Amino acid sequence: MQYVISILGILVVLFLAWVVSSNRKKIKFKPIITMIVIQILLSLLLLNTEFGLIIIKGIAAIFNKLLEYAAEGVTFVFGGIANEGEAPFFLTVLLPIVFISVLIGILQYLKILPFIMRGIGYLLSKVNGMGKLESYNAVASLMVGQSEVFITLKKQLGMLSKQRLYTLCASAMSTVSMSIVGAYMTMLDPKYVVTALVLNLFGGFIIASIVNPYEVKPNEDILEIQATEKQSFFEMIGEYILDGFKVAIIVGVMLIGFIALVAAFNNVFELLFTISFQRLLGYLFAPIAFIMGIPLSEAVDAGAIMATKLVTNEFVAMLDLSGGDYQFSERTMGILSVFLVSFANFSSIGIIAGAVKGLNEQQGNVVARFGLKLLYGATLVSILSGIIVSFIL
Template sequence: MSYIISIIGIVVVLALALLASNNRKTIKIKPIVIMLVLQLVLAYILLNTKFGLLVIKGIAGVFEKLLEYAGQGVSFVFGGIANDGQMPFFLNVLLPIVFISVLIGIFQYFKILPFVMKGIGFLLSKVNGMGKLESYNGIASALVGQSEVFITVKKQLGKLSPQRLYTLCASAMSTVSMSIVGAYMTMIEPKYVVTAIVLNLFGGFIISSIINPYTVSDEEDILEVQEEEKQSFFEMLGEYILDGFKVAIIVGAMLIGFVALMAAIDNVFSLIFGVTFQHILGYIFSPIAFIMGVPMGEAVKAGGIMATKLVTNEFVAMIELGKVQVAMSPRTLGIISVFLVSFANFSSIGIIAGAVKGLNEKQGNVVARFGLKLLYGATLVSVLSAIIVSFIL
């Protein structure tokens, strides 16, 4: 029965994407089918095989070590602030972002990341039926972040059609930055973080291919990656350290605001209606949770967490998941965990539009105009990834 629900779920997601399509006649079916099959195969390998387990353990082990090293720096500066046995969220989850940001800067400086992004992007372009730029951007978004990725392609931003710009922005919203992957792994199981990143990459291309189909000519299929301004090694270190700290502070500030706001809204709804706002959202989103493979008995609770992610951000939703995960089945926990690993929320519209506008004002206005459609597509990507995982769990 669970397989039938998951198949229905995929059909519903593809149908919802089709409803918003710019040009249904030009949709390329073959790449979409290939990528769906690849998603299923990769999800099975990562979650159900010894090889996948070794890969997950290896990646989780690397991030565990990185967080351990980051902890030494945090402890040196903030040691003694926390009481014994406590784990302050800002110190243990957000501040390690600074160290991960430094590592990304080092890999960028020595041209390792650009080489990886171009290489994998080229291979992806042979599968997804899109251009080299779109494929590169999908990988780059996952490695350097949804804002920074546009700097690497700023030479071409002004030349892009709205269709190609949509695909670039959709990739940025559907993935997550490598700098905060370590933070996610402290909140949900690493195997679901890694699986979601892989599935979202292909899911972004699948949904974009349906909502926003187009063909890139050979003349247009050119990749021009912006080289960073030449800096000394220590100038680069300083810049990436400050960038990582800014990200940690921004995420921390957003969490303070969103968590407090949700608590206030929940309290007001409880006083007036006798039920929390999150519970109401849970009922609204429960049908989506159900087609994702969540059992009906857990669909309302899961739907509330999904809605929290959409209206706030994934960190707030992961915190809420941590509060109720003991009451959830392992299957539901896995499905919802995969759904949460993406930047698909309302605040990301402003972040992406602002990033593009900072580089090209005209194109930034174009992004702002299709912002809601962008969020719609990115949310479908998260739902699709969760459904794919429901086949395996």
Template sequence: MRYLITILGILIVFGLTYLASNDKRKIRYRPLIVMVILQVILAAVLLNTVVGSIVIEAISGVFEKLMMYAMEGVNFVFGGILNEGQFTFFLSVLLPIVFISALIGILQYIKVLPFVIRYIGLVLSKVNGMGKLESYNAVASAVLGQSEVFISVKKQINLLPKHRLYTLCASAMSTVSMSIVGSYMQVLQPRYVVTALVLNLFGGFIITSVINPYVVDKEEDILEVQVDEEEKQSFFEMLGEYIMDGFKVAIVVAAMLIGFVAIIAMINGIFDGIFGVSFQQILGYVFAPFAFMMGIPWKEAVDAGSIMATKMVSNEFVAMLELGKYSDLSSRTVGIISVFLVSFANFSSIGIISGAVKGLHEKQGNVVARFGLKLLYGATLVSMLSATIAGIFIK
């Protein structure tokens, strides 16, 4: 029965994607089938094999070490504020982003990341049937972040037609940056974070290939990217810039958390006082059918739907903290929802992405803003597809 629901869930995701397609006649089904099969294989390996456990343990071990190093800096500055044995979200989860951002800057500066991103993108372009620039951008988004990635393709931004610009923006919203992955692992189980990162990479190509199908001519399919103008900076100028960028991200996320959590609490209080039910519970009923088709038992679908809705109307961190409050959810439901939460698919991301593009090219930024809701729609379907496939192997 569980597998039948999963198959039905995948078909519904594709049906919802197909309805939003710009040109149904241009959809190429062979790459889609290949990528779905790859998703299933990768999910099976990561969640259900010894090799997958070793890979996940190694990756989580690296981030655990990085977070430990990051806390050395945090404790040096804020050590007197945090009492022994206490957990403060801002200090323990958000501020380590500063160190991870600095590390990414160093790897950028010594040309390690540009090399890795470029050639992984080239390999992916052979699998997904899309352009080299689109494949590069998907990998770069998963490393640099949803706004920073556009700096690396700023030479191409003003030359891109609307359909290719949509794909680049969709990749940015469907993935998460490496600077924030360690923070996710403080809140969610690392195996689900890693699985989501891998599945979303292919899921972004799958959903975009249906919503926004096109073929890139060989003349257009160039990959001349400029990851950043590090050659014009000294090492310490670059390092200072990345440290400040990381700090800005931590502050922005903290501010958004304060605002969204407070607003949701206020709205819940108003709804509870008038209707006797919270706003999140109402959203839970709306999203419950989607939770069920992802493989979540119906008795837990309303709670799961509430967490899914919270992510969309606020952000993934708020939803992750909300998930932690539901201690009675089954491990299967927690796993599926955890995979769903690992992406930037929320309303605030529309503004972040359109603002990032507008900062580089105003006209193209306005184009992005006009298809913003369609971006969110597609990115949410990517999360649903990843969670549904992961659910096959989560017990």
């Protein structure tokens, strides 16, 4: 029965993408089917094989070691602030982003990261039926982040059609930056975080191929990456340290605001309607949770977490999932964990539109106009990833 629901879920997601498609006649179904099969095979590899377990453990070990290194710096500066045995979220989860940001900067400086992004992007373009630019952008978004990726494409932004710009922005919203993956792994099982990263990469292409189909002519498919201004090694390190700290502060401030708002909404709704705001959202999202393969008995609670992620951000939802008093099965925990690993939320519309507008005002306005459609597509990517995992768990 669970396989029937999962198959039905995939068909529902594809239908919901088809409903808002800008050109249904141009949809290429062969690459879409190929990528869904690849998603299922990769999920099977990562979650159900010994080799996949070795990969997951290796990646988790790397991030655990990075977090240990980061803890050395955090403890030196903030040691003694926390009481014995306590682990403040800002110190243990957010501040390590600074160290991982520096590592990304070093890999960029040594030209290792651009080489990897171009190589994987080229291979992806052979599978997804899209251009090299779109494929590079999806990998680059995963490596450097949803706003920073547009800096590397600054020269080409002004020449992009509305259709291609949508695909680039959808990829940026569907993935997550490697700089905060370590933070996610402190709240979720690493195997689900790694699986989500891979699935979202292909899921972004699948949904974009339906919502926004188009042909890329050979003379338009030129990948010209903007070279950053030459800096000394220590200038670069200083810049990435500050960038990482800005991300940590921004996430921390957003958490304070969003968690406080959710608490306030819950209290007001309980006073007026005898039901919390999150519970109400849970009922609205329960059907989506069900088609993702989550049992009806857990669908309302799962729907509340999914809705929290959409209206606030993934950190708030992850904290709710990991710290809440839920009695979810292991399968539901896996599906929800995969769903939460993306930037698909309302605040990301402003972040992406602002990033593009800072580089090209006209194109930034274009992004702002299709912002809701962008969020709609990215949310479908998260739902699809959760459904794919439900086949395996």
